Amino acid sequence: MARSWLTASLLGLVRLSAALGPQLGLPEMWEEFRRESELETVVQTASTSVTFRLSTNGTAPGAPNPATLYKAYNLSVPIDHFHNDSMYEPHSNGTFPLRYWYDDRFYKPGGPVIALAAGETNGAGRLPFLQKGIVAILAEATNGVGVILEHRYYGSSYPTPDFSTKNLRFLTTDQALADTAYFAKHIVFPGQLAKINLTAPETPWIMYGGSYAGAFVAFLRKVYPDVFWGAISSSGVTAAVVDFWEYYEAARLYSPDGCAETTQKLTHVVDNVLLQKGNTTKDDILTLKTAFGLQNVTENVDFASTIRGGIGGLQSRNWDPAIDGRAFLRYCGNMTSDKVIWPATEKLDSTIRYLLKSGGYESEVEELIPRFKNYIGYVNFTSVSTCRQTQDECFGAGNDEDYADDDLNASWRLWSYQYCSQWGYLQTGSGVPNNQLGLISRLIDIDFTTRICRKAFNITTPPDVDAINKYGGYNFSYPRVAIIDGESDPWRAATPNKIGLARPESTTKEPNLVIAGGAVHHWDENGIFINETTSELPPLPVKEAQDFEVEFVRAWLQEWKETNGQKVTVREVR
Structure with missing residues (x-):
């Protein structure tokens, strides 16, 4: 009989600051999940209050809890995007609900979509970045719509009825990349945005991700260049290493x-x-x-x-x-x-x-x-x-x-x-x-x-890292993909900014930055409310990194306007 507290929720709510982390043994993971059960209870209890302070999301006292501020929505996407690939046999013609959240408070006609890939965690844990972090910062600076998009299998975005090894065959980065491209091309946001065509490529989509999700958005831009206009890969582990x-x-x-x-x-x-x-x-x-x-x-x-x-x-x-x-x-x-x-x-x-x-x-x-x-x-x-x-x-x-x-x-x-x-x-x-x-x-x-x-x-062979490194590994480079790292990040050793490698030159087309000041794992992702700022918060290297990101994203969007013209497409309402 498995331990009862394995019925708890998700690793991401315990480690919001660390998408990837030190590997745990199974007993250590069980202890993590026991804690997660307690955290999930707190989140559910807080759902009736808009002024709750949760240590897991860092909401300031008196500020709206993002778990109640943002309603979750779903878009049906294919379970299997690759019917010609035998690794996914038996194939599926079904769909599953891919969960997302959005914030249109900064949107003005012609603005972009700024979407954060949630990565290997419950997407709800990323909501603070929509409220006050990097998504809010970029959306405000560009008059854009902010989005948090959950990764297949995580949170409540379940393609299969269980997590048996057989059913995990659809849990690959390639399938998840295809989910995101499908989402960008088909999404109709609810409410006042429903009449506006915000799909790609009619609207410029700028992706952001940290850690695994950082590599993920870099790959998105390279694999689907006609869908995604740009991407910020923060602590993006583009090199898979055994x-x-x-x-x-x-x-x-x-x-x-x-x-x-x-x-x-x-x-x-x-x-x-x-x-x-x-x-x-x-x-x-x-x-x-x-x-x-x-x-x-x-x-x-x-x-x-x-x-x-x-x-x-x-x-x-x-x-x-x-x-x-x-x-x-x-x-x-x-x-x-x-x-x-x-x-x-x-x-x-x-x-x-x-x-x-x-x-x-x-x-x-x-x-x-x-x-x-x-x-x-x-x-x-x-x-x-x-x-x-x-x-x-x-x-x-x-x-x-x-x-x-x-x-x-x-x-x-x-x-x-x-x-x-x-x-x-x-x-x-x-x-x-x-x-x-x-x-x-x-x-x-x-x-x-x-x-x-x-x-x-029952996996007895080494990880197939070639399936990931085909995108570039340590040599990853692509126009309008920014590579951002923390100088003290343990995961820097799996990025193009690994110590010992020649640093790529930073240009507006391909920005590159190693955040100084002891920065660790995707420190640019976090933000605080204006009334929380001090002479020390955010630290100057983080503030400069976020200002740098605003600068080159604006330049990318100016390039999009010059290429595509300023246009806002209104949907025909039937």
Whole structure:
């Protein structure tokens, strides 16, 4: 029997600031979904109030809750756009409701459609960007209509009655791209816009997306150039990578002083013990696990995975106080403090001395003792103390039946299926070059990170990244596609602005920007209300990035007017 809290809703409501994130083991995902159930209840409860403050959407006190401000609509789109492709057999002639929201408060005749691709999450979680974020900013600047468009299978845009592996065959990026093109060519917005033809290409459509959705809109512009006039790919992961060990490179390069270095050294100690290197013995493995309070975790790789979480929190940082994750800075505070933060770890003094010496750091024992104690205390507080079952149930692989749920509540299957089948991004420690210390254990390898692929979907082959990289990968380039990245973003390593690659020249035709100031994952997407602005919010690099986007989008629209003429088509009402 699957766990009851797997009937909860969606990952996106937990991680609004991070479309993609550090990969979770199944037990960790179960805990995420338990939290999501609580969040969904809050959202539903708030639906009767227009002045609710929700931490999940960052609505300012007294401001309308976007969940009630914007009504959801649906457009019927084909389930299967590619009847000549055998990978979708048996084919379907059916349709499904693709959910969307729109805002016409800034629209004036001749204005564009500014549409945000919601990506691999519930589209409702993107509504703040329609209310006060990048969609609102661009729509106001261009007299446009703002739109949030949900991705097939996510939220409530269900093409199939369940999420069985057989029915997930239609969950591909190509099918979702075709959905969006179909939507742009067929949509009739309700209300006062119903008489105006806002379909593409009669009206210029500018797409925006962040992370997976950033790559998605870049591909849209390239695959359907006659439909979409331009696209902004923010943190767009245009390169699909199987072994994505470089996810942690941003943390290595941009963590607060001492955080990455300490993590590397203590991870090295852990690996030396688990892999029986140097002066370690087999008994030392139990000593190590017991020090962390994880002595009942059977598999060494599950133990290594359980203690890795803190350094992956970099992605959750955001300039927007409503969604900024503080866990990363708390973790780094623990890892760089020379004072013991967790008094209960003082009793481990002799054990930690022994582990440091046998693990290869005898010359740095005095410096590393308090930091190792704080590391143990942090893991105990954030992971060990939350376990209410056996440790193998909390932190292990789970039973086969745990992977069997495939009804519409099992939305954990969706992005997992996408990365198992096509996108990859398997965040390993084993892939780190041998001349470099890793930030997570080398036991975390391709076999471990694909365990969910085998157990949940019976996928035993590597992800077909060629199906994604055919669009350009690291070399992606196309007219009127802007490439925007954060300098400290872990996902920058899967974009054309990857460190070490030659930066493309920025032009009005193909804008390119790396947002400075410690920017992480699609920081340009967020916005705040005018009465929330201060001398520090938004940060100057973010404000300059958004101003830059307004500037080149206006230039693109001027080009459209010069090419097509200023025209507003009125529909014939029957």
